[in-house]
Amino acid sequence: MADAKGPAARPLSPHLTIYRPMLTMMMSIAHRITGAALYVGSILLAWWLLAAASGPNAYATFQSAASSSIGRIVLFGYTWALVHHMLGGLRHLIWDTGHGFGAAEREWLARANLAGSVALTIILWIVGGYLMGGLR
Amino acid sequence: MRTPLGRVRGYGSARSGTEHFIQQRLTAIANIPLTIVAVLIVISLIGRNHAAVAQILGSTPVAIVMLLFIISIFYHMKIGMQVIIEDYVHEERAKYLLLILNAFFAIAAGFSSIYAILKLSFGV
Numbered sequence: 001m002a003d004a005k006g007p008a009a010r011p012l013s014p015h016l017t018i019y020r021p022m023l024t025m026m027m028s029i030a031h032r033i034t035g036a037a038l039y040v041g042s043i044l045l046a047w048w049l050l051a052a053a054s055g056p057n058a059y060a061t062f063q064s065a066a067s068s069s070i071g072r073i074v075l076f077g078y079t080w081a082l083v084h085h086m087l088g089g090l091r092h093l094i095w096d097t098g099h100g101f102g103a104a105e106r107e108w109l110a111r112a113n114l115a116g117s118v119a120l121t122i123i124l125w126i127v128g129g130y131l132m133g134g135l136r
Numbered sequence: 137m138r139t140p141l142g143r144v145r146g147y148g149s150a151r152s153g154t155e156h157f158i159q160q161r162l163t164a165i166a167n168i169p170l171t172i173v174a175v176l177i178v179i180s181l182i183g184r185n186h187a188a189v190a191q192i193l194g195s196t197p198v199a200i201v202m203l204l205f206i207i208s209i210f211y212h213m214k215i216g217m218q219v220i221i222e223d224y225v226h227e228e229r230a231k232y233l234l235l236i237l238n239a240f241f242a243i244a245a246g247f248s249s250i251y252a253i254l255k256l257s258f259g260v
Protein backbone atom coordinates (compact mmCIF):
# COMPACT_ATOMS: atom_id res chain seq x y z
CA MET A 1 0.00 0.00 0.00
CA ALA A 2 2.97 2.21 -0.63
CA ASP A 3 1.28 4.78 -2.81
CA ALA A 4 -2.03 4.91 -0.95
CA LYS A 5 -3.06 8.21 0.58
CA GLY A 6 -3.20 7.98 4.36
CA PRO A 7 -6.65 8.00 5.93
CA ALA A 8 -7.55 11.58 6.75
CA ALA A 9 -9.06 12.90 9.98
CA ARG A 10 -8.92 9.63 11.86
CA PRO A 11 -7.44 9.52 15.34
CA LEU A 12 -3.78 8.51 15.18
CA SER A 13 -1.88 6.70 17.89
CA PRO A 14 0.40 9.09 19.78
CA HIS A 15 4.01 9.24 18.68
CA LEU A 16 7.31 10.08 20.39
CA THR A 17 6.53 13.76 20.82
CA ILE A 18 3.51 12.97 22.98
CA TYR A 19 5.24 10.87 25.62
CA ARG A 20 7.22 12.13 28.56
CA PRO A 21 10.81 10.91 28.07
CA MET A 22 11.46 7.81 30.15
CA LEU A 23 14.67 5.93 30.81
CA THR A 24 13.48 2.73 29.14
CA MET A 25 12.43 4.71 26.07
CA MET A 26 15.75 6.55 25.92
CA MET A 27 17.63 3.28 26.28
CA SER A 28 15.67 1.79 23.41
CA ILE A 29 16.62 4.76 21.23
CA ALA A 30 20.22 4.55 22.45
CA HIS A 31 20.33 0.88 21.46
CA ARG A 32 19.43 1.74 17.89
CA ILE A 33 21.75 4.76 17.74
CA THR A 34 24.71 2.80 19.12
CA GLY A 35 23.95 0.06 16.60
CA ALA A 36 24.06 2.57 13.76
CA ALA A 37 27.26 4.09 15.18
CA LEU A 38 28.89 0.65 15.32
CA TYR A 39 27.90 0.21 11.68
CA VAL A 40 29.93 3.29 10.77
CA GLY A 41 32.66 2.27 13.22
CA SER A 42 33.13 -1.01 11.36
CA ILE A 43 35.06 1.06 8.81
CA LEU A 44 37.70 1.60 11.53
CA LEU A 45 37.84 -2.14 12.22
CA ALA A 46 38.31 -2.89 8.51
CA TRP A 47 40.91 -0.12 8.26
CA TRP A 48 42.86 -1.50 11.22
CA LEU A 49 42.90 -5.04 9.82
CA LEU A 50 43.77 -3.90 6.28
CA ALA A 51 46.53 -1.66 7.64
CA ALA A 52 47.99 -4.59 9.56
CA ALA A 53 47.82 -6.73 6.41
CA SER A 54 49.32 -4.02 4.20
CA GLY A 55 52.57 -3.39 6.04
CA PRO A 56 54.45 -1.20 8.53
CA ASN A 57 53.79 2.11 6.75
CA ALA A 58 50.04 1.61 6.49
CA TYR A 59 49.97 0.44 10.11
CA ALA A 60 51.93 3.49 11.27
CA THR A 61 49.37 5.72 9.54
CA PHE A 62 46.55 3.94 11.35
CA GLN A 63 48.36 4.13 14.69
CA SER A 64 49.04 7.85 14.40
CA ALA A 65 45.38 8.47 13.51
CA ALA A 66 44.16 6.23 16.35
CA SER A 67 46.41 7.85 18.96
CA SER A 68 45.61 11.44 17.93
CA SER A 69 43.19 13.28 20.21
CA ILE A 70 40.34 13.02 17.70
CA GLY A 71 41.19 9.36 17.17
CA ARG A 72 41.03 8.70 20.90
CA ILE A 73 37.70 10.46 21.26
CA VAL A 74 36.28 8.43 18.37
CA LEU A 75 37.68 5.16 19.75
CA PHE A 76 36.38 5.96 23.24
CA GLY A 77 32.93 6.57 21.75
CA TYR A 78 33.28 3.37 19.71
CA THR A 79 34.12 1.42 22.87
CA TRP A 80 31.14 2.83 24.73
CA ALA A 81 28.79 2.16 21.80
CA LEU A 82 30.05 -1.41 21.58
CA VAL A 83 29.66 -2.11 25.30
CA HIS A 84 26.31 -0.33 25.48
CA HIS A 85 24.91 -2.17 22.47
CA MET A 86 26.13 -5.50 23.82
CA LEU A 87 24.55 -4.96 27.25
CA GLY A 88 21.40 -3.68 25.53
CA GLY A 89 21.45 -6.82 23.40
CA LEU A 90 21.68 -8.96 26.55
CA ARG A 91 18.61 -7.11 27.82
CA HIS A 92 16.78 -7.94 24.61
CA LEU A 93 17.84 -11.59 24.84
CA ILE A 94 16.45 -11.71 28.39
CA TRP A 95 13.20 -10.22 27.09
CA ASP A 96 13.17 -12.81 24.29
CA THR A 97 12.82 -15.50 26.96
CA GLY A 98 9.72 -13.71 28.29
CA HIS A 99 11.39 -12.43 31.46
CA GLY A 100 12.21 -8.94 32.69
CA PHE A 101 9.08 -7.14 31.58
CA GLY A 102 7.88 -6.09 35.06
CA ALA A 103 7.92 -2.38 35.93
CA ALA A 104 10.70 -2.70 38.49
CA GLU A 105 12.69 -5.19 36.40
CA ARG A 106 12.73 -3.19 33.18
CA GLU A 107 13.72 -0.05 35.08
CA TRP A 108 16.48 -1.92 36.87
CA LEU A 109 17.71 -3.44 33.61
CA ALA A 110 17.79 -0.02 31.92
CA ARG A 111 19.82 1.47 34.78
CA ALA A 112 22.18 -1.51 34.86
CA ASN A 113 22.64 -1.20 31.10
CA LEU A 114 23.64 2.46 31.33
CA ALA A 115 25.78 2.22 34.46
CA GLY A 116 27.39 -0.98 33.22
CA SER A 117 28.29 0.45 29.82
CA VAL A 118 29.91 3.56 31.30
CA ALA A 119 31.79 1.57 33.96
CA LEU A 120 32.98 -1.15 31.56
CA THR A 121 34.11 1.41 28.98
CA ILE A 122 36.22 3.23 31.59
CA ILE A 123 37.63 -0.07 32.87
CA LEU A 124 38.53 -1.20 29.34
CA TRP A 125 40.32 2.09 28.68
CA ILE A 126 42.22 1.94 31.97
CA VAL A 127 43.28 -1.62 31.16
CA GLY A 128 44.07 -0.80 27.53
CA GLY A 129 45.72 2.54 28.19
CA TYR A 130 47.80 1.88 31.27
CA LEU A 131 48.28 -1.79 32.05
CA MET A 132 49.17 -2.64 28.48
CA GLY A 133 51.17 0.54 28.02
CA GLY A 134 49.39 1.43 24.80
CA LEU A 135 48.11 4.63 23.17
CA ARG A 136 50.72 6.71 24.95
CA MET B 137 -5.22 -11.46 6.54
CA ARG B 138 -4.51 -9.66 3.28
CA THR B 139 -7.28 -7.86 1.43
CA PRO B 140 -7.95 -8.95 -2.17
CA LEU B 141 -6.47 -5.64 -3.36
CA GLY B 142 -3.35 -6.18 -1.28
CA ARG B 143 -3.04 -9.70 -2.70
CA VAL B 144 -3.33 -8.44 -6.26
CA ARG B 145 -0.71 -5.77 -5.70
CA GLY B 146 1.67 -8.31 -4.25
CA TYR B 147 2.33 -6.47 -1.04
CA GLY B 148 2.35 -8.09 2.35
CA SER B 149 4.42 -10.75 3.98
CA ALA B 150 7.40 -12.00 2.03
CA ARG B 151 7.39 -15.08 4.31
CA SER B 152 10.90 -14.32 5.45
CA GLY B 153 10.34 -12.24 8.58
CA THR B 154 10.80 -15.08 11.07
CA GLU B 155 14.06 -16.17 9.48
CA HIS B 156 15.30 -12.59 9.67
CA PHE B 157 14.38 -12.41 13.37
CA ILE B 158 16.10 -15.71 14.12
CA GLN B 159 19.26 -14.74 12.23
CA GLN B 160 19.46 -11.50 14.17
CA ARG B 161 19.19 -13.34 17.50
CA LEU B 162 21.58 -16.07 16.41
CA THR B 163 24.26 -13.56 15.43
CA ALA B 164 23.51 -11.53 18.59
CA ILE B 165 24.21 -14.56 20.77
CA ALA B 166 27.36 -15.39 18.80
CA ASN B 167 28.51 -11.76 19.01
CA ILE B 168 28.70 -11.81 22.80
CA PRO B 169 31.57 -14.30 23.33
CA LEU B 170 33.22 -13.35 20.02
CA THR B 171 33.24 -9.63 20.83
CA ILE B 172 34.58 -10.23 24.34
CA VAL B 173 37.48 -12.25 22.94
CA ALA B 174 38.04 -9.79 20.06
CA VAL B 175 38.16 -6.84 22.50
CA LEU B 176 40.71 -8.72 24.63
CA ILE B 177 42.76 -9.38 21.48
CA VAL B 178 42.60 -5.69 20.51
CA ILE B 179 43.62 -4.59 24.01
CA SER B 180 46.57 -6.97 23.99
CA LEU B 181 47.69 -5.49 20.64
CA ILE B 182 47.46 -1.81 21.61
CA GLY B 183 50.83 -0.10 21.38
CA ARG B 184 52.61 -3.07 19.79
CA ASN B 185 54.57 -2.56 16.58
CA HIS B 186 53.40 -3.77 13.19
CA ALA B 187 55.45 -6.96 13.15
CA ALA B 188 54.02 -8.15 16.48
CA VAL B 189 50.44 -7.21 15.52
CA ALA B 190 50.75 -8.95 12.14
CA GLN B 191 52.17 -12.08 13.73
CA ILE B 192 49.54 -12.31 16.49
CA LEU B 193 46.58 -11.51 14.21
CA GLY B 194 47.80 -14.13 11.75
CA SER B 195 48.29 -16.88 14.34
CA THR B 196 45.76 -19.69 13.96
CA PRO B 197 43.60 -19.31 17.09
CA VAL B 198 43.46 -15.50 16.86
CA ALA B 199 42.75 -15.57 13.12
CA ILE B 200 39.91 -18.08 13.53
CA VAL B 201 38.29 -16.09 16.34
CA MET B 202 38.64 -12.85 14.37
CA LEU B 203 37.14 -14.44 11.25
CA LEU B 204 34.14 -15.77 13.19
CA PHE B 205 33.80 -12.38 14.91
CA ILE B 206 33.81 -10.52 11.59
CA ILE B 207 31.32 -12.84 9.88
CA SER B 208 28.93 -12.61 12.84
CA ILE B 209 29.14 -8.85 13.44
CA PHE B 210 28.96 -7.87 9.77
CA TYR B 211 25.95 -10.10 9.19
CA HIS B 212 24.27 -8.78 12.36
CA MET B 213 25.10 -5.23 11.30
CA LYS B 214 23.63 -5.71 7.82
CA ILE B 215 20.38 -7.11 9.24
CA GLY B 216 20.18 -4.34 11.85
CA MET B 217 20.67 -1.50 9.37
CA GLN B 218 18.09 -3.11 7.09
CA VAL B 219 15.55 -2.87 9.93
CA ILE B 220 16.42 0.80 10.51
CA ILE B 221 16.04 1.61 6.80
CA GLU B 222 12.74 -0.26 6.57
CA ASP B 223 11.47 1.58 9.66
CA TYR B 224 12.28 5.11 8.56
CA VAL B 225 12.55 5.26 4.76
CA HIS B 226 9.16 4.86 3.15
CA GLU B 227 9.79 6.35 -0.27
CA GLU B 228 10.22 3.25 -2.45
CA ARG B 229 13.18 4.28 -4.61
CA ALA B 230 15.17 5.71 -1.70
CA LYS B 231 14.38 2.64 0.40
CA TYR B 232 15.57 0.12 -2.19
CA LEU B 233 18.64 2.20 -3.00
CA LEU B 234 19.60 2.29 0.69
CA LEU B 235 18.89 -1.43 1.13
CA ILE B 236 21.18 -2.19 -1.81
CA LEU B 237 23.91 0.13 -0.51
CA ASN B 238 23.56 -1.47 2.93
CA ALA B 239 24.16 -4.93 1.49
CA PHE B 240 27.07 -3.68 -0.64
CA PHE B 241 28.72 -1.91 2.30
CA ALA B 242 28.38 -4.82 4.73
CA ILE B 243 29.72 -7.30 2.16
CA ALA B 244 32.58 -5.02 1.02
CA ALA B 245 33.72 -4.06 4.54
CA GLY B 246 33.24 -7.61 5.83
CA PHE B 247 35.14 -9.28 3.01
CA SER B 248 37.93 -6.66 3.16
CA SER B 249 38.38 -7.55 6.82
CA ILE B 250 38.30 -11.28 6.07
CA TYR B 251 40.84 -10.81 3.28
CA ALA B 252 43.16 -8.92 5.65
CA ILE B 253 43.10 -11.69 8.24
CA LEU B 254 43.58 -14.45 5.68
CA LYS B 255 46.51 -12.52 4.18
CA LEU B 256 48.12 -12.16 7.61
CA SER B 257 47.45 -15.79 8.41
CA PHE B 258 48.68 -17.35 5.16
CA GLY B 259 51.67 -15.04 4.86
CA VAL B 260 52.30 -12.19 2.45
